[in-house]
Amino acid sequence: MNSIIKLKSRPVGLPKVSDFEFVTEEKPVVGEGEILLKTxxxxxxxxxxxxxxxVKSYIKPFQLNEPIESGIVAEVISSKNTNFKEGxxxxxxxxxxxxxxxxxxxxxxxxxNKASLSAYLxxxxxxxxxxxxxxxxxxxxKVGETLLVSGASGAVGSTVGQIGKIKGCHVVxxxxxxxxxxxxxxxxxxxxxxxxxxxxxIQKAISNACPNGVDVxxxxxxxxxxxxxxxxINKNGRVINCGAISMYNxxxxxxxxxxxxxLVRKTVLMQGFLVRDHxxxxxxxxxxxxxxxxxxxxxxxxxxxxxxxxxxxxxxDLFSGKNKGKxxxxxx
Amino acid sequence: MNSIIKLKSRPVGLPKVSDFEFVTEEKPVVGEGEILLKTxxxxxxxxxxxxxxxVKSYIKPFQLNEPIESGIVAEVISSKNTNFKEGxxxxxxxxxxxxxxxxxxxxxxxxxNKASLSAYLxxxxxxxxxxxxxxxxxxxxKVGETLLVSGASGAVGSTVGQIGKIKGCHVVxxxxxxxxxxxxxxxxxxxxxxxxxxxxxIQKAISNACPNGVDVxxxxxxxxxxxxxxxxINKNGRVINCGAISMYNxxxxxxxxxxxxxLVRKTVLMQGFLVRDHxxxxxxxxxxxxxxxxxxxxxxxxxxxxxxxxxxxxxxDLFSGKNKGKxxxxxx
Numbered sequence: 208m209n210s211i212i213k214l215k216s217r218p219v220g221l222p223k224v225s226d227f228e229f230v231t232e233e234k235p236v237v238g239e240g241e242i243l244l245k246t247x248x249x250x251x252x253x254x255x256x257x258x259x260x261x262v263k264s265y266i267k268p269f270q271l272n273e274p275i276e277s278g279i280v281a282e283v284i285s286s287k288n289t290n291f292k293e294g295x296x297x298x299x300x301x302x303x304x305x306x307x308x309x310x311x312x313x314x315x316x317x318x319x320n321k322a323s324l325s326a327y328l329x330x331x332x333x334x335x336x337x338x339x340x341x342x343x344x345x346x347x348x349k350v351g352e353t354l355l356v357s358g359a360s361g362a363v364g365s366t367v368g369q370i371g372k373i374k375g376c377h378v379v380x381x382x383x384x385x386x387x388x389x390x391x392x393x394x395x396x397x398x399x400x401x402x403x404x405x406x407x408x409i410q411k412a413i414s415n416a417c418p419n420g421v422d423v424x425x426x427x428x429x430x431x432x433x434x435x436x437x438x439x440i441n442k443n444g445r446v447i448n449c450g451a452i453s454m455y456n457x458x459x460x461x462x463x464x465x466x467x468x469x470l471v472r473k474t475v476l477m478q479g480f481l482v483r484d485h486x487x488x489x490x491x492x493x494x495x496x497x498x499x500x501x502x503x504x505x506x507x508x509x510x511x512x513x514x515x516x517x518x519x520x521x522x523x524d525l526f527s528g529k530n531k532g533k534x535x536x537x538x539x
Numbered sequence: 540m541n542s543i544i545k546l547k548s549r550p551v552g553l554p555k556v557s558d559f560e561f562v563t564e565e566k567p568v569v570g571e572g573e574i575l576l577k578t579x580x581x582x583x584x585x586x587x588x589x590x591x592x593x594v595k596s597y598i599k600p601f602q603l604n605e606p607i608e609s610g611i612v613a614e615v616i617s618s619k620n621t622n623f624k625e626g627x628x629x630x631x632x633x634x635x636x637x638x639x640x641x642x643x644x645x646x647x648x649x650x651x652n653k654a655s656l657s658a659y660l661x662x663x664x665x666x667x668x669x670x671x672x673x674x675x676x677x678x679x680x681k682v683g684e685t686l687l688v689s690g691a692s693g694a695v696g697s698t699v700g701q702i703g704k705i706k707g708c709h710v711v712x713x714x715x716x717x718x719x720x721x722x723x724x725x726x727x728x729x730x731x732x733x734x735x736x737x738x739x740x741i742q743k744a745i746s747n748a749c750p751n752g753v754d755v756x757x758x759x760x761x762x763x764x765x766x767x768x769x770x771x772i773n774k775n776g777r778v779i780n781c782g783a784i785s786m787y788n789x790x791x792x793x794x795x796x797x798x799x800x801x802l803v804r805k806t807v808l809m810q811g812f813l814v815r816d817h818x819x820x821x822x823x824x825x826x827x828x829x830x831x832x833x834x835x836x837x838x839x840x841x842x843x844x845x846x847x848x849x850x851x852x853x854x855x856d857l858f859s860g861k862n863k864g865k866x867x868x869x870x871x
Contacts, residue, residue: 257804429799443816448802461800465793467761470780470811472589477809479802484775 209234210515212303214269218259221456221526226259227275227519235308243285244297244307246515249536250278250328251522256455266483274302278332280317280324281307282539291316298327305515305538321497329362329533330500330507331493337449337482338366339492342374344485345447345478346423350375353417355436357403358427360387360508362533363449365395367425369505372396376423379416381409381432383528390531394506403432410435420444428453430461437469446477456526508532541566542847544635546601550591553788553858558591559607559851567640575617576629576639578847581868582610582660583854588787598815606634610664612649612656613639614871623648630659637847637870653829661694661865662832662839663825669781669814670698671824674706676817677779677810678755682707685749687768689735690759692719692840694865695781697727698828699757701837704728708755711748713741713764715860722863726838735764742767752776760785762793769801778809788858840864 208231215228237243255277258269269275279301283291288311291297299314301307317327329335342348354371358364359380368391371378379399380391388400399416406412413421413435420441426433429451440446454461469475499505510530512521515538525534540563547560569575587609590601601607611633615623620643623629631646633639649659661667674680686703690696691712700723703710711731712723720732731748738744745753745767752773758765761783772778786793801807831837842862844853847870857866 426799429797433799448799451799451803454797454800461797462794463797465761465786465795466798466809467758467765467780467783468786468793470809471783471813472811474811474813474816476811477798477802479804479806479808481803481806484806 208232209304209306211274211305212515212518213272213274214259216271217261218256218456220458222256222259222519222523224519224523228272229516234306237285237287237308240288240310241308242283242288242291242311244281244301244309245284246279246281246301246305246307246538247296248280248325248328249303249515249518249538250332251518251525251534251536252277252333253450253452253455253525255522256526274304276300276302278328280327296324298332303518322500325509325511325533325535325537326507328535329509330366330496330505333482334362334533335366335496335507336485336489336492337480338363338370339496340482340485340488341447341449341480342367342370342425343488343492345476345480346425346445348374348376348423351377352422353377353379353419353441354423354425355379355381355413355417355421355439356397356425356427357381357432357436358450358452359397359400360390360395360531361427361528362507362530364425364427365391365508365532366505368397369395369499371423373499373504377417377419379413381413381428387528387531390508394508410438413439423447425449426451430454430463434464437464437466437475440469440473440475442473444473444475446475448477448479452526510534512536514538540564541636541638543606543637544847544850545604545606546591548603549593550588550788552790554588554591554851554855556851556855560604561848566638569617569619569640571619572642573640574615574620574623574643576613576633576641577616578611578613578633578637578639578870579628580612580657580660581635581847581850581870582664583850583857583866583868584609584665585782585784585787585857587854588858606636608632608634610660611635612659628656630664635850654832657841657843657865657867657869658839660867661841662698662828662837665814666694666865667698667828667839668817668821668824669812670695670702671828672814672817672820673779673781673812674699674702674757675820675824677808677812678757678777680706680708680755683709684754685709685711685751685773686755686757687711687713687745687749687753687771688729688757688759689713689764689768690782690784691729691732692722692727692863693759693860694839694862696757696759697723697840697864698837700729701727701831703755704730705831705836709749709751711745713745713760719860719863722840726840742770745771755779757781758783762786762795766796769796769798769807772801772805772807774805776805776807778807780809780811784858842866844868846870
């Protein structure tokens with residue numbers, strides 16, 4: 208038999224496990240030109256929350272009573288497609304199913320000898336690509352500049368901070384526990400960290416940790432942390448709006464201080480970023496990331512949850528920051 | 540004798556004439572290497588309001604009991620500087636004085652045969668340069684795209700809209716009277732206009748006037764008009780934050796809807812712009828503007844107030860939109 212996770216109801220506020228439905232079906236049979244895939248690792252990511260809303264966005268919303276999809280590494284266990292053979296591993300956007308049929312379109316083979324399977328969902332997957340390509344396209348990091356990162360112990364943030372160090376920046380991270388701060392400094396080489404949960408004045412904490420102001424703010428969270436960063440931004444500062452996890456579960460339109468005065472006065476750039484818009488650059492970006500990993504200049508952390516049945520809870524746990532580094536679910 | 544306008548008190552909210560002080564002094568005497576200037580035209584601009592606050596910004600605040608400065612075209616009436624001769628006209632940042640001494644540093648000679656003196660404060664001055672250089676650097680206008688402009692009948696906005704038409708865009712302007720809308724369409728060739736004062740739903744009005752959404756929003760006003768534009772922005776939209784006149788007289792920190800969700804979802808760029816950062820590009824930009832004017836593709840409007848004593852009121856009138864096109868004061 209085959210287990211499938213569908214969207215049962217559109218979450219209101221923080222998603223609940225009961226917003227998802229587990230359905231059991233017959234294991235599918237492979238047809239001509241198709242491959243049968245067995246799910247190995249499932250990526251859970253904050254942006255999936257956006258697809259659970261019924262609003263027009265850059266990618267179509269999940270439909271009720273249909274499977275969720277996300278980044279998945281799977282094994283080809285049966286093939287009637289000449290491009291794939293049994294035992295191949297592939298990476299792509301796939302459904303939350305234990306087993307599924309694919310035409311092979313949109314899937315990339317991954318080399319199990321070069322990196323762990325889960326790394327293809329993290330440092331060599333969309334999260335690593337997000338960090339690398341967004342910095343490359345938008346940040347224009349210069350030696351000696353200050354890079355501030357929120358969600359800094361997360362999958363994207365930890366990679367961003369390390370690239371900042373490779374580029375010669377003063378790197379400061381914002382995260383939600385002292386354990387995460389220690390990880391940022393000890394494992395990822397950040398210069399300084401701020402625990403936003405125990406700081407009563409985040410704006411002041413940023414100005415203390417960034418004595419020369421903030422040249423580039425890499426935002427994964429939005430909200431009051433973004434406000435505090437904007438109040439510390441330097442002339443010609445750049446803000447990369449990569450995510451806004453603090454707002455994804457809001458049920459009312461959030462309000463906050465207006466930025467247009469700062470934008471004009473300090474000629475600040477804010478630029479939203481979605482890695483899917485940059486598919487053509489994935490190849491060279493992965494090569495650079497792989498080289499840095501090989502040279503020991505870039506490392507990564509994973510939080511691996513086991514069991515297909517735990518995918519929804521792992522996803523929900525992202526919003527309380529239970530993960531360090533990339534959150535993945537190991538299925539088989 | 541010589542009349543001078545000094546900042547008497549830092550304005551709270553909308554500036555009042557009593558925030559300025561008229562002082563009479565002896566007419567200055569030109570020294571070795573200096574020139575004596577007679578003020579012909581004075582530019583009044585919304586950004587001067589920012590310099591009346593005692594806050595660190597891109598340019599140092601005006602000091603109390605010191606003269607205000609702005610863009611001025613003046614005549615050299617006496618010269619002990621070999622670079623200038625009597626009868627030359629110059630353009631630069633000068634004090635609000637009828638007569639003043641200068642070393643000549645930072646002044647550019649202007650050719651009275653090529654354009655009217657006041658045009659060097661408008662279409663061939665910082666306002667024309669602002670429109671041209673900001674669009675050139677940030678907007679990446681493409682044929683068929685929709686360009687929305689606020690403050691559209693003003694000095695910068697009217698030039699922006701016309702450049703948008705030259706670039707083949709669908710151009711929609713927002714202004715504060717039906718007379719201004721008529722000017723935008725009849726004189727400047729805008730495709731459509733919105734009177735924000737008589738529209739009860741500005742967001743809806745934008746979506747009606749921009750059926751394909753907004754690709755580039757050129758913001759001179761900030762506030763609720765910016766909010767409405769953001770709610771109509773297209774994927775990969777660009778927002779040029781050139782000014783925020785609606786906020787310049789605010790005494791409390793303005794709040795509004797948060798934009799980070801839209802920035803991420805639609806990969807929008809917002810970029811603050813100050814023309815002073817781009818001095819190196821002034822030469823080629825003026826050449827292009829002059830060519831378009833000569834070809835009849837670019838025109839301009841001026842609101843000329845007469846009399847040195849009316850400079851403060853002309854400045855204050857900017858905030859109620861009394862000007863059409865560039866507001867200048869003719870002194871002599």
